[in-house]
Amino acid sequence: MAHDRMKVSSQQAGLVFADLLDSLIVDVASESHRAARLGFDHKLNVEEEEEMRLAHQARTIVGDSGAIGSENGNKHTIDVFGQTHPTIANETFDCMNCGRPIVAGRFAPHLEKCMGKGRKARLKSSRNVTASQQRRARSSPISSYGGVVSASRTPNRTPTRTPEEPQRGLTDIAEGTSEESHEDDEKVHRSRVPGGHSQVSAITKTAKRAEIHMRNGSKQFSDDAARLTELASIPTVIITWRIHTLCNDGRHFGGGAVGFTGTVIKSKFALGRFTIGG
Amino acid sequence: MLSVRSSNSSSKSDYERGDFTAAMRASINRPPTPDGDEDKGAEPTLQEIINIKLIESGEKERLKELLRERLIECGWRDELKAQCRSFTRKKGRSKITVDEIIRNITPKGRAMVPDTVKAELLQRIRAFLMSDNL
Numbered sequence: 001m002a003h004d005r006m007k008v009s010s011q012q013a014g015l016v017f018a019d020l021l022d023s024l025i026v027d028v029a030s031e032s033h034r035a036a037r038l039g040f041d042h043k044l045n046v047e048e049e050e051e052m053r054l055a056h057q058a059r060t061i062v063g064d065s066g067a068i069g070s071e072n073g074n075k076h077t078i079d080v081f082g083q084t085h086p087t088i089a090n091e092t093f094d095c096m097n098c099g100r101p102i103v104a105g106r107f108a109p110h111l112e113k114c115m116g117k118g119r120k121a122r123l124k125s126s127r128n129v130t131a132s133q134q135r136r137a138r139s140s141p142i143s144s145y146g147g148v149v150s151a152s153r154t155p156n157r158t159p160t161r162t163p164e165e166p167q168r169g170l171t172d173i174a175e176g177t178s179e180e181s182h183e184d185d186e187k188v189h190r191s192r193v194p195g196g197h198s199q200v201s202a203i204t205k206t207a208k209r210a211e212i213h214m215r216n217g218s219k220q221f222s223d224d225a226a227r228l229t230e231l232a233s234i235p236t237v238i239i240t241w242r243i244h245t246l247c248n249d250g251r252h253f254g255g256g257a258v259g260f261t262g263t264v265i266k267s268k269f270a271l272g273r274f275t276i277g278g
Numbered sequence: 279m280l281s282v283r284s285s286n287s288s289s290k291s292d293y294e295r296g297d298f299t300a301a302m303r304a305s306i307n308r309p310p311t312p313d314g315d316e317d318k319g320a321e322p323t324l325q326e327i328i329n330i331k332l333i334e335s336g337e338k339e340r341l342k343e344l345l346r347e348r349l350i351e352c353g354w355r356d357e358l359k360a361q362c363r364s365f366t367r368k369k370g371r372s373k374i375t376v377d378e379i380i381r382n383i384t385p386k387g388r389a390m391v392p393d394t395v396k397a398e399l400l401q402r403i404r405a406f407l408m409s410d411n412l
Contacts, residue, residue: 008324009404009407009408010400010404012324012325012328012403012407013400013403013404013407014400015325016328016329016332016341016403017345017396017399017400017403018388019329020338020341020342020345020399021345021387021388021391022384023342024342024345024346024349024387025358025380025383025384025387025388026380028355028358028359028362028383028387029362029376029379029380029383030376031359032359032362032363032366032379033362033366033374033375033376033379036362036363036366036371036374037371037372037374041363043363044363044366044367044371045367
């Protein structure tokens with residue numbers, strides 16, 4: 001008995017609901033009809049794709065950065081100031097080791113291959129070692145270069161290596177990089193590095209070395225080296241690099257080592273040290 | 279059956295011409311007066327009773343408002359309006375009628391109601407029916 005009443009009840013409820021819904025549908029229809037006939041429905045003529053565009057416009061005006069970000073597919077993050085940053089750094093600069101133009105986001109893996117653990121880099125360095133050994137044997141004046149020289153080899157070859165270097169803080173050599181990163185001594189690296197400008201903070205003319213501290217790398221370090229050579233009338237200018245993790249002007253170079261300071265050591269001998277330090 | 283003596287000669291009726299006798303004579307054959315709808319239906323159906331009760335108690339109005347609010351919240355109304363607009367554009371703005379629109383969008387509107395909204399309303403209606411029709 002009660003079950004029947006339940007069934008009837010449900011049926012009646014369904015009918016009541018349909019009745020309510022129909023009256024609401026008629027409301028919507030009559031309103032829309034009136035708007036269309038009287039001509040004040042602005043969305044009537046500009047539908048479909050334009051509606052999407054207008055909706056997007058409205059959202060940008062309101063300033064809903066979350067909606068905009070998700071619409072873009074999250075390729076650009078939006079910060080609180082409304083600026084968009086691409087999530088992958090796409091600025092391109094030249095590697096100071098091999099001279100190739102590298103995208104900033106790919107710089108760290110490139111460095112690994114270029115001067116680090118890669119097989120090719122090791123072959124390259126061993127080749128350079130033999131070449132430079134021959135050249136050193138032949139003549140002492142060595143042209144300027146910018147780049148990487150292994151630290152562990154130089155002590156054997158250059159008897160006039162100054163003992164001051166440890167105090168200079170150049171001995172913080174990362175493991176595994178010292179033997180492998182050995183670059184051509186004589187080659188002048190014309191690679192350009194973006195970033196800030198070089199600042200010549202101190203040039204001390206000692207008998208055997210001049211030193212330039214360069215902050216943030218330099219577009220013209222080779223030019224500076226050339227200039228220095230002229231100024232100091234020293235035949236060789238050698239630049240060593242120490243990579244640190246932060247670039248002073250706040251630009252990010254993509255994961256891993258970013259930015260660098262350089263120490264220019266002028267000397268008659270091929271002397272240098274490269275460190276990759278965190 | 280009403281028989282009318284048509285006056286062929288003139289367009290005026292007997293009554294108008296002043297021939298009252300003729301008019302009254304004609305009225306004898308008129309059909310009997312209807313009984314005043316006594317035999318229309320046995321009783322108001324259950325459906326009607328429920329409807330009357332809903333309206334009288336004001337519950338129908340409340341339910342309608344609740345349903346309207348829920349449907350606006352979930353975007354049903356905007357979507358249905360978009361349907362109206364697209365139908366109007368197809369048929370031509372100046373020639374569209376309300377009936378056409380209603381006939382076109384009613385099945386769509388019925389289908390577009392979210393299940394949660396429908397369940398909520400049905401529950402409330404059933405509760406009312408249970409409490410009232412005992």
